[in-house]
Amino acid sequence: xxxxxxxxxxxxxxxxxxxxxxxxxxxxxxxxxxxxxxxxxxxxxxxxxxxxxxxxxxxxxxxxxxxxxxxxxxxxxxxxxxxxxxxxxxxxxxxxxxxxxxxxxxxxxxxxxxxxxxxxxxxxxxxxxxxxxxxxxxxxxxxxxxxxxxxxxxxxxxxxxxxxxxxxxxxxxxxxxxxxxxxxxxxxxxxxxxxxxxxxxxxxxxxxxxxxxxxxxxxxxxxxxxxxxxxxxxxxxxxxxxxxxxxxxxxxxxxxxxxxxxxxxxxxxxxxxxxxxxxxxxxxxxxxxxxxxxxxxxxxxxxxxxxxxxxxxxxxxxxxxxxxxxxxxxxxxxxx
Amino acid sequence: xxxxxxxxxxxxxxxxxxxxxxxxxxxxxxxxxxxxxxxxxxxxxxxxxxxxxxxxxxxxxxxxxxxxxxxxxxxxxxxxxxxxxxxxxxxxxxxxxxxxxxxxxxxxxxxxxxxxxxxxxxxxxxxxxxxxxxxxxxxxxxxxxxxxxxxxxxxxxxxxxxxxxxxxxxxxxxxxxxxxxxxxxxxxxxxxxxxxxxxxxxxxxxxxxxxxxxxxxxxxxxxxxxxxxxxxxxxxxxxx
Numbered sequence: 001x002x003x004x005x006x007x008x009x010x011x012x013x014x015x016x017x018x019x020x021x022x023x024x025x026x027x028x029x030x031x032x033x034x035x036x037x038x039x040x041x042x043x044x045x046x047x048x049x050x051x052x053x054x055x056x057x058x059x060x061x062x063x064x065x066x067x068x069x070x071x072x073x074x075x076x077x078x079x080x081x082x083x084x085x086x087x088x089x090x091x092x093x094x095x096x097x098x099x100x101x102x103x104x105x106x107x108x109x110x111x112x113x114x115x116x117x118x119x120x121x122x123x124x125x126x127x128x129x130x131x132x133x134x135x136x137x138x139x140x141x142x143x144x145x146x147x148x149x150x151x152x153x154x155x156x157x158x159x160x161x162x163x164x165x166x167x168x169x170x171x172x173x174x175x176x177x178x179x180x181x182x183x184x185x186x187x188x189x190x191x192x193x194x195x196x197x198x199x200x201x202x203x204x205x206x207x208x209x210x211x212x213x214x215x216x217x218x219x220x221x222x223x224x225x226x227x228x229x230x231x232x233x234x235x236x237x238x239x240x241x242x243x244x245x246x247x248x249x250x251x252x253x254x255x256x257x258x259x260x261x262x263x264x265x266x267x268x269x270x271x272x273x274x275x276x277x278x279x280x281x282x283x284x285x286x287x288x289x290x291x292x293x294x295x296x297x298x299x300x301x302x303x304x305x306x307x308x309x310x311x312x313x314x315x316x317x318x319x320x321x322x323x324x325x326x327x328x329x330x331x332x333x334x335x336x
Numbered sequence: 337x338x339x340x341x342x343x344x345x346x347x348x349x350x351x352x353x354x355x356x357x358x359x360x361x362x363x364x365x366x367x368x369x370x371x372x373x374x375x376x377x378x379x380x381x382x383x384x385x386x387x388x389x390x391x392x393x394x395x396x397x398x399x400x401x402x403x404x405x406x407x408x409x410x411x412x413x414x415x416x417x418x419x420x421x422x423x424x425x426x427x428x429x430x431x432x433x434x435x436x437x438x439x440x441x442x443x444x445x446x447x448x449x450x451x452x453x454x455x456x457x458x459x460x461x462x463x464x465x466x467x468x469x470x471x472x473x474x475x476x477x478x479x480x481x482x483x484x485x486x487x488x489x490x491x492x493x494x495x496x497x498x499x500x501x502x503x504x505x506x507x508x509x510x511x512x513x514x515x516x517x518x519x520x521x522x523x524x525x526x527x528x529x530x531x532x533x534x535x536x537x538x539x540x541x542x543x544x545x546x547x548x549x550x551x552x553x554x555x556x557x558x559x560x561x562x563x564x565x566x567x568x569x570x571x572x573x574x575x576x
């Protein structure tokens with residue numbers, strides 16, 4: 001009898017929980033170092049909220065990286081465009097935003113976010129067709145084209161909105177904090193956590209419960225074989241690219257509200273963080289991206305509190321440490 | 337016997353290398369055509385060129401009379417060509433079921449077809465919900481072939497299915513391919529294992545340096561030891 005007859009039990013696939021435990025371990029390790037429980041809880045909540053926003057912005061990029069091996073250095077343009085487009089809705093309805101009614105606030109915020117996603121997604125369609133399609137498989141040209149696209153996008157935003165920083169105040173009902181004993185957790189951070197978690201669950205459901213998701217997962221692993229099965233992966237990639245761009249737009253709106261301001265180069269610092277998240281998560285891995293985003297945010301927040309001078313390099317050190325442990329990222333999906 | 341697949345004067349360049357140098361071949365309907373040759377002769381390139389994974393620089397490829405050399409890979413697959421690559425290329429992060437669901441392009445999995453496949457690939461039923469990455473090499477090869485036959489295909493291109501497998505698994509795999517052949521499949525099969533080639537092949541093409549250097553009946557080649565040694569550098573006896 002051979003193994004074709006399946007006489008031997010198949011070894012159970014190991015669940016790789018080490019990356020999941022990493023942020024938990026890091027958070028627990030910080031308790032004695034930070035000293036104050038309330039400060040630790042505040043920093044942890046800030047980390048989770050920031051991590052969720054970074055995850056939303058990075059999730060599309062990791063699939064684009066993993067699925068089509070495209071280096072999109074212009075991803076930040078979708079973030080800034082998303083934030084600016086939101087101002088088009090929020091500015092005329094400033095009174096509704098400042099009204100002390102959660103429903104009135106959401107009635108303006110939700111359309112603003114949806115419009116931002118639609119415009120960023122449409123911009124993604126144009127970018128893929130015009131900038132990326134001619135340079136598939138050519139990494140250096142992809143970097144040049146998408147970096148050029150980012151510069152053009154930023155300058156266009158300056159031309160249309162001017163060089164000044166545009167304020168984007170938080171809606172009245174999202175100001176302030178939830179008070180739990182002597183711990184204060186900002187309401188907006190809770191909302192950001194919930195939205196990030198919802199996006200993560202939605203992406204996981206699509207990837208694991210639909211044929212479209214199967215195609216994306218298979219395409220990340222071996223796009224040539226997906227084509228040999230009869231699927232036009234370029235169309236699939238276009239869909240993923242547009243979705244990733246739309247999510248970056250949503251992330252841009254959330255980040256602008258978090259910082260309460262919009263400016264054309266707002267994505268410059270974020271882009272570095274997003275690339276770190278994508279790399280340490282493992283190209284094409286949504287789970288890795290999720291954990292990576294939380295880790296990056298934790299290191300930024302805890303590091304900024306404990307050793308402010310290290311804040312600038314803390315995430316680079318995190319990336320080095322993760323890649324020394326797992327050279328292809330927390331969850332390696334592709335062989336690249 | 338009509339020819340399902342025909343290649344005429346096909347050249348393929350990969351970068352600056354001229355790999356296929358004017359291939360002429362025909363694969364008759366309902367037969368297993370073996371494509372043999374030493375390493376680097378161009379066998380895998382031939383299959384990949386037919387599949388559109390590498391574009392032919394010149395020449396004609398026709399499937400059931402339809403020109404396909406300039407078509408994209410998904411279009412060629414949709415014309416009814418199943419491909420089993422040398423690397424097996426199962427999606428290791430997906431379960432056995434998910435691999436087959438993807439391969440069943442035209443709709444839900446057909447129960448009768450699945451039962452037929454499970455008949456000679458019982459491991460796939462048992463490990464239905466297991467990740468393909470955790471299967472053994474032989475089981476992955478089964479899955480790779482099952483993926484190609486989960487829906488009716490006009491033509492199967494199979495690249496070295498026995499490579500790297502234990503002898504007992506090779507024997508079982510040969511029986512599986514015989515069963516597929518009995519169903520009337522048309523197969524172009526690249527194989528280094530001459531024993532497997534003799535068991536399965538109706539006709540044979542031998543490649544060397546990007547050209548076809550011999551064509552004929554598989555049985556005739558199997559019976560002609562000097563010819564085997566001249567074309568392949570080995571004899572069946574030596575191989576066994």
